Amino acid sequence: MTASSSGLYNSTRPPEGQRTALTGGAVPVTVYGLGKMGLPLAAVYAQATGNVVGVDIDPDVVRTVNDGECHVAKEPGLPELVAEQVERGALRATTDSVEAAKQAAIHVIIVPTPLTDDREPDLAAFEAVLDSIAAGLTPGDMVVVECTVPPGTSRDLVVPYLESESGLSRSEFGVAFCPERTSSGRALQDITESHPKIVGGVDTEATRAASLIYGEITSNDVIAVSDATTAEAVKLFEGVYRDVNIALANELARIRDDLGIDVTEAIDAANTQPYCNIHAPGPGVGGHCIPWYPYFITSRVSAETPLILTAREVNDSMPAFTADTLRDELANAGRTIEGATVAVLGVTYRPGVAETRATPAAGVIDRLNEHGATVLAVDPMLDDDVVASFGATPVALGDLPSKSLDAVVVVTPHEEFDDIEWADFDDLVVVDGRGTLGDIGHRVYTIGGGPRRSGVSHE
Numbered sequence: 001m002t003a004s005s006s007g008l009y010n011s012t013r014p015p016e017g018q019r020t021a022l023t024g025g026a027v028p029v030t031v032y033g034l035g036k037m038g039l040p041l042a043a044v045y046a047q048a049t050g051n052v053v054g055v056d057i058d059p060d061v062v063r064t065v066n067d068g069e070c071h072v073a074k075e076p077g078l079p080e081l082v083a084e085q086v087e088r089g090a091l092r093a094t095t096d097s098v099e100a101a102k103q104a105a106i107h108v109i110i111v112p113t114p115l116t117d118d119r120e121p122d123l124a125a126f127e128a129v130l131d132s133i134a135a136g137l138t139p140g141d142m143v144v145v146e147c148t149v150p151p152g153t154s155r156d157l158v159v160p161y162l163e164s165e166s167g168l169s170r171s172e173f174g175v176a177f178c179p180e181r182t183s184s185g186r187a188l189q190d191i192t193e194s195h196p197k198i199v200g201g202v203d204t205e206a207t208r209a210a211s212l213i214y215g216e217i218t219s220n221d222v223i224a225v226s227d228a229t230t231a232e233a234v235k236l237f238e239g240v241y242r243d244v245n246i247a248l249a250n251e252l253a254r255i256r257d258d259l260g261i262d263v264t265e266a267i268d269a270a271n272t273q274p275y276c277n278i279h280a281p282g283p284g285v286g287g288h289c290i291p292w293y294p295y296f297i298t299s300r301v302s303a304e305t306p307l308i309l310t311a312r313e314v315n316d317s318m319p320a321f322t323a324d325t326l327r328d329e330l331a332n333a334g335r336t337i338e339g340a341t342v343a344v345l346g347v348t349y350r351p352g353v354a355e356t357r358a359t360p361a362a363g364v365i366d367r368l369n370e371h372g373a374t375v376l377a378v379d380p381m382l383d384d385d386v387v388a389s390f391g392a393t394p395v396a397l398g399d400l401p402s403k404s405l406d407a408v409v410v411v412t413p414h415e416e417f418d419d420i421e422w423a424d425f426d427d428l429v430v431v432d433g434r435g436t437l438g439d440i441g442h443r444v445y446t447i448g449g450g451p452r453r454s455g456v457s458h459e
């Protein structure tokens with residue numbers, strides 16, 4: 001069977017026949033990008049359809065997958081699912097994207113869409129995938145965009161680009177945006193059941209075909225929105241809501257000293273009212289989603305967006321605020337930050353995820369260095385050279401007690417830090433960025449919570 005006769009876009013088969021073809025392996029799927037999100041997605045597609053090729057530019061990733069192994073850490077169930085799908089011949093990987101595109105009737109794109117230094121969406125990897133798809137596109141194919149893109153990308157970039165590069169007319173292939181709404185550490189669960197799947201096609205037939213596909217991928221609802229641009233906006237609105245909400249929490253944390261209260265206690269109590277859902281303050285907002293997506297919106301609209309941009313500024317100010325708080329707390333303890341030895345705990349942007357993009361730890365370390373501290377950093381998830389690249393001396397967790405520390409800043413509370421024997425350290429000044437430390441017998445200032453020593457407020 002050729003890809004063109006098996007395609008779902010404008011299929012002449014009745015819907016049940018299309019579903020049977022999809023789940024019976026007669027509609028070949030190619031997933032472009034086998035990273036933290038792409039590999040789980042490819043494995044779920046393989047489980048549902050039995051016929052998936054995964055494409056990645058990284059030969060090590062391709063080799064690992066073809067060996068039935070999983071290069072993505074800390075994703076429950078993923079190693080088993082990848083092994084199972086490779087073993088049964090439902091999933092294989094390749095670096096040959098054009099050949100994979102030629103074989104596919106469904107093309108799923110899940111490659112990085114980062115931000116340039118000028119805060120413009122960087123669609124280079126995405127456009128490279130479009131080149132491959134164009135070389136293999138056949139009538140009836142569906143192109144499903146899962147990675148986050150600026151609003152209008154499917155309509156204004158993907159369709160015209162594929163039309164001009166493939167030689168097909170836009171009425172011969174479908175394009176839909178179906179956002180990945182998944183979080184690292186619970187990818188399989190999120191893809192298959194946690195949230196409704198949003199689908200939006202560039203036309204009604206693309207929306208219909210995408211809805212049919214995702215009806216086989218998730219047990220949750222499939223929500224078809226008006227068009228692809230709406231679906232693109234949905235994903236960005238989720239992210240910008242989180243960013244603005246966290247900025248509010250951070251601004252409230254910054255007025256804590258004026259109010260003289262535990263702001264996190266007030267937030268928790270306020271959140272018992274069902275219409276109130278203030279997020280948690282912290283040392284900053286990291287990762288390659290929440291801090292970047294606001295610019296996917298602001299870079300594409302002519303209207304003013306002061307709230308979105310101010311939220312970014314507030315969140316970006318938190319690493320320096322965190323380091324300055326340590327400086328002030330050391331001063332309150334009669335000590336100086338200049339020459340102090342400070343350990344930063346957690347360099348990744350989130351606990352349990354080996355990802356450092358836009359990590360607040362970078363800004364905290366920079367500011368501590370500016371203040372003249374000697375900065376050490378501990379991160380059990382990262383290699384020493386990665387930690388050192390942020391301007392701190394890497395230290396193993398077990399070696400910390402031998403380092404004559406003056407102070408500690410908890411940026412990202414990995415679970416390994418629960419084992420720290422705080423009694424092994426003399427008289428520390430600690431800034432707890434995430435409010436995860438209990439009574440540790442040292443002087444602790446919690447972002448939002450304020451100063452505390454041995455469980456007693458010491459204002």
Ligand SMILES: NC(=O)c1ccc[n+]([C@@H]2O[C@H](COP(=O)([O-])OP(=O)(O)OC[C@H]3O[C@@H](n4cnc5c(N)ncnc54)[C@H](O)[C@@H]3O)[C@@H](O)[C@H]2O)c1
Binds near residue numbers: 112183288
């Ligand atoms: N990680 C998340 O929490 C998350 C959640 C929701 C959505 N997303 C979206 O998914 C995208 C991918 O995220 P991720 O976490 O999987 O990224 P990742 O960095 O873990 O993996 C990306 C993979 O794509 C590969 N790649 C790069 N260019 C390629 C190309 N031209 N062709 C084929 N493969 C290529 C890389 O080698 C890598 O293996 C993000 O940019 C974002 O838009 C991510």
Ligand SMILES: CC(=O)N[C@@H]1[C@@H](OP(=O)(O)OP(=O)(O)OC[C@H]2O[C@@H](n3ccc(=O)[nH]c3=O)[C@H](O)[C@@H]2O)O[C@H](CO)[C@@H](O)[C@@H]1O
Binds near residue numbers: 180181279280282287
């Ligand atoms: C709600 C959710 O799960 N959204 C996800 C998000 O995932 P993520 O991996 O980026 O993680 P987040 O939890 O959003 O954290 C981002 C940064 O904000 C800090 N933070 C968080 C909450 C808070 O109250 N106060 C904070 O300060 C945190 O420490 C970290 O630095 O984006 C993905 C891609 O779009 C989504 O798919 C995915 O759904």
